[in-house]
Amino acid sequence: MSAAPRPSVACGTAPTAARTIIAERGQREVFCGLTGIVWLHRKIQDAFFLIVGSRTCAHLMQSAAGVMVFAEPRFGTAIMEEKDLAGLADANDELDRVVTQLLARLPDVKTLFLVGSCPSEVIKLDLARAAQRLQGERTDGVRILYYSGSGIETTFTQGEDACLAALVPELPASAPDAPPSLMIVGTLPDMVEDQFARMLAQMGIERVSFFPARNSRTLPEVGPNTRLLLAQPFLGETARLLEGRGATRLPAPFPFGADGTADWLRAAANAFGVPPATFETVIAAPRARARKALGGPRRQLEGKSIFFFPDSQLEPSLARFLHEELGMRLIEVASPYIHRDHLAEELARLPQSCRLVEGHDVDAQLDRARAAKPDIIVCGLGLANPLEAEGFTTKWSIELVFSPVHGFDQAADLAGLFARPLVRRDLLKV
């Protein structure tokens, strides 16, 4: 059971390359990659994320995280000041000082990420070198890595991609004769991970790892026998580097919704030679449960039209789910970036009638949304209240990234996120 047979796409349509994607270049209205730290620091429980940036970066983190995680979080910003900009040597000394202090104060931290920002990149502060240097000076085994979360390089969820990509070279190599193993790539809530692990175990797929792991010391192995199943659609660079280490990506749609999750798991089952009957038995109950649970939100959402502003790169996958499983009408699906390969299965399942847009031009998008009068608009927090005030119903996209939405048992929760604003609008008499 070594070679992975290409899984068939559930709905039977072959991925088509001939999908028109409209490119848009204008003002963006989206977070930078630093924001990924908000969920990454909760997942990787022994890591600290040190942004080397400006007061703006610190303020962004505070505003995006909310003061919700007030109790000393495992992230912080080394704010560069006038004197750091004057000479780069000073900036390096200053960085050493901050890092030494920080690690002395937080002995539980096993991995320190130096996270680059726009200012650190514009002044060409070489944080990759700094990470190497700092690593070399340490004897306590704390790993020091660098990635860029800057807004000039990364958009929102791309920050996670950059972080995981920085970890890839650290992964131990698996033995060349190791039996095939499955690596699920992308941050998932622990609960969701456990659900997937249970089902895969029931199918007889024993060697399963999750990347990132909950603990940065237990990095999964990678090698030619590793099969990758991406849990998030925004991991282009991470997947490329893992493939560079010999791993093979299993093409699949993403695990949103009952069908999406089934197809995603099927890609793994096929690759590991799980008998179809076993596969069906394992997923039967949870899939039936998911379908049943989707009945409620479906009553709210069926036939309703939806318009996505670009935000997290989850847009095409979510649109597929809302269209196929909840009967929503897709007007426009805009995404900051559309990975043609990783999203091939999803794009093939989107109706031709929906406008597929890559990139931003916020004012033009607002004009189109207003003209299209969708029943619900998915957008960032900066746009949601103003659109509500104009009479639109909105779903703020950040919740789609912060809540558990993958897998069978979260399918109805995911649908509920879209249904609730509509239900509320019907409910209110104010």
Added chain:
Amino acid sequence: MQLTVWTYEGPPHVGAMRVATAMKGVHYVLHAPQGDTYADLLFTMIERRDHRPPVTYTTFQARDLGTDTASLLQGAIEGAYERFKPQAMLVGASCTAELIQDDPGGLARALKLPVPVIPLELPSYQKKENWGASETFYQLVRALADTSLKPPPLEGRRPRANLLGPTALGFRHRDDVTEITRLLDGLGVDVHVVAPLNATPADLATLPQADFNVVLYPETAETAARWLERNCRQPMIKTVPIGLGATRAFVAEVVALCGLDPALAADPPGSRMGWWSRSIDSNYLTGKRVFVFGDATHAMAMARVARDELGFEVVGMGCYNREFARDVRALAAEFGLEALISDDYLEVEAAIASVSPELVLGTQMERHIAKRLRLPCAVISAPVHVQDFPARYSPVMGFEGANVLFDTLVHPLVMGLEEHLLAMFRDDFEFNDAQGASHLGGHGASAAPEAVAPAIPAAAQIAAASTVDPSREAALGGAAGEPVLRLVWSSEAERELKKIPFFVRGKARRNTERYASDHGVSEISLETLYDAKAHFSS
């Protein structure tokens, strides 16, 4: 380099946004990368503004660097003018664009737009939000105020004042403006222009036509008011009318300045703060130890209110904005204290912990600190969070503001008593420890995690065998006479439950148990948990 987790102030361009967003007919083009657009949500979410801030960001990327960031900026300025047709524009750079030195002012001038374009130079690596707001307002006033205008002769008309300083995202600015406008009206004084809040560039042009300026918020307006004083001979009133004493002083100053009848200076009938504080019920407030921290203006005003109007003992005070450190130090010395001037919340937390106050008056940071230290707290200064923008009218200035302050400062203490009772009776079954004091729980993530856990009816608890941990057992239909069905959670299901975010965990537990008992299931397995979840979401 300064290691920071939470900050009191954003970068200076956020201060500029507070001014631009407060005004009408102004548009701000900010040369900045995409991530900086987060600032919009401060206004649309925290303040619930129903319009986007009037800001266009250039959102340049790495690939634009060195090639055409300047033309990108110029295009953005031109495009914003075409789309929004403002009466005046602001152009400037955020921290990143400051480093690439594209000269927003020069590029904008080259476009020869038919409206005033005001370039902002806000050094991001030295200055912060309040300074940025002050500088922006000052530049606007300098550029737009028509210094050839004068107030008309005073004969036969009421005196008029400008109210300067209120911005977007300010602490209670909306209501303070209303309150002070009413107060002045009662004295026979008209408000000429309020700025920046709701002012247009055309309004700013007429500023010199008022007889005097009221500096409501020195953090934003003092620089501009001084310029008007110098260039238009407009006197300014600097007393900030927060608290009863300060409001009386403010009124007296206005009366004297305008030559009004001194009889007008008496407290209006709706002023209750003084009597509320003198009434014997307030005796227990005497000598309560209070720590005050915030922006300089609010911290100083609240310290005076605390000591002189409520009879508290101020045991610590300070501010985060260094620009006004001197004033705060002077007042603290008068109180026999040394002021804490810091924008490091860890230092503030340590200072609070070291004096163990009975009440903390501060910003949202101090609220979180107080929550952690389990101290009562009232928010009295920006930065504040969404719940500190109340729907109801609640100024902190003027006589009504003083009434509001009495309630605001005393309420957490009353609740503090409740907490004390809880501690005393925590072993009694009605007082489940997980409940916490009502004002400390209920809001936000750090509220007592299990506050939503099912209350266990006393009878069931008594019935429970002593070997069974009552929190692991639920009794359903426990009303008198009804049979009690015992539910057992499998350890696997129990573990799964712990993975559910705490704020919905209690509900998940209740629903699962209801589902189990409805379906006659006595042992809750993992499957039951998910079956129940599906059942309730369909």
